[in-house]
Amino acid sequence: MSYFNLNDYEPVENRIRSFWAKYPNGRLLTDLKRTERPDGRIEWICRTEAYTNTDDLRPQSTGFATEIEGSSPVNRSNASENCETSSIGRCLANLGFAAKGKRPSREEMSKAARNNPPKVAAKKPMDKGDWEELITRLMACDDLGKLNSWSAYAATFAMPDGKRSELLKAFNSHKVALSRKSNVA
Numbered sequence: 483m484s485y486f487n488l489n490d491y492e493p494v495e496n497r498i499r500s501f502w503a504k505y506p507n508g509r510l511l512t513d514l515k516r517t518e519r520p521d522g523r524i525e526w527i528c529r530t531e532a533y534t535n536t537d538d539l540r541p542q543s544t545g546f547a548t549e550i551e552g553s554s555p556v557n558r559s560n561a562s563e564n565c566e567t568s569s570i571g572r573c574l575a576n577l578g579f580a581a582k583g584k585r586p587s588r589e590e591m592s593k594a595a596r597n598n599p600p601k602v603a604a605k606k607p608m609d610k611g612d613w614e615e616l617i618t619r620l621m622a623c624d625d626l627g628k629l630n631s632w633s634a635y636a637a638t639f640a641m642p643d644g645k646r647s648e649l650l651k652a653f654n655s656h657k658v659a660l661s662r663k664s665n666v667a
Contacts, residue, residue, distance in 0.1 A: 494571035497579040501532065509533040510573070511541075512566050524551040526562045528569035532577050545573025605640035612639060620652060626660055629653070 501508060514528045526549045531541035547568035551561040574580070606612075616636055623629040636649060 492580065494567050494574070497571055497574040500579050501574055501577070505534045507535045509536070509538075510570060512569060514562055514566055516562070519550070523553075524561070525549070526551070526565040528562075528565045530566075530569040530573035532573050534577075543573050543576035545569050545571070545576055547572060606638055608639040608641045608645070613641075613645065616649065617652065620649075620656055623656065623660070626657070629657055629660060 498510070501510070509532070511531045511533070512528055513530075514526060517525050517527065519525050528547050530545045532543045532545075534542050547565050549557050549561045549565035549568070552558050553561075556564050608616075616639070619632055619635070620629075623632050633653065636653075641649070
């Protein structure tokens with residue numbers, strides 16, 4: 483799990499759609515360059531310019547991106563396309579097409595998550611007493627917020643797959659019951 487939720491970040495495609503809706507006479511111009519790095523790898527650099535109407539002589543915003551071929555699974559085959567998409571996303575963010583405080587696009591944050599996997603804390607081995615306590619705490623959860631907190635606590639234990647499946651089944655069943663209860667209230 484990352485330090486952020488990818489669902490909080492907007493895909494570049496949505497920014498492009500919003501741009502065309504607001505500026506149907508606008509233009510998005512990209513300039514993609516391929517260079518070879520000293521280490522022999524291919525690097526793509528893209529500059530995007532956004533014009534809000536056909537009369538604009540100067541861009542209203544710009545954006546840059548760089549990708550290195552082979553640096554990620556997507557960049558093994560689509561580094562130039564990935565670079566261009568990131569550049570467009572940054573350009574449109576500079577023009578105001580980004581949720582407040584969420585300038586990076588979903589694609590950029592996904593890349594960040596791939597490049598910086600979170601450190602995973604060692605899980606506590608589970609004994610019989612822990613199992614019984616987990617089940618007792620689960621059944622004591624009387625709202626979805628407490629259930630989510632319980633889930634985070636349960637995730638700190640190392641357990642066999644069979645026990646994890648059993649616990650997940652109980653969790654999902656309890657979640658459905660709490661959801662029904664909150665919909666009735």
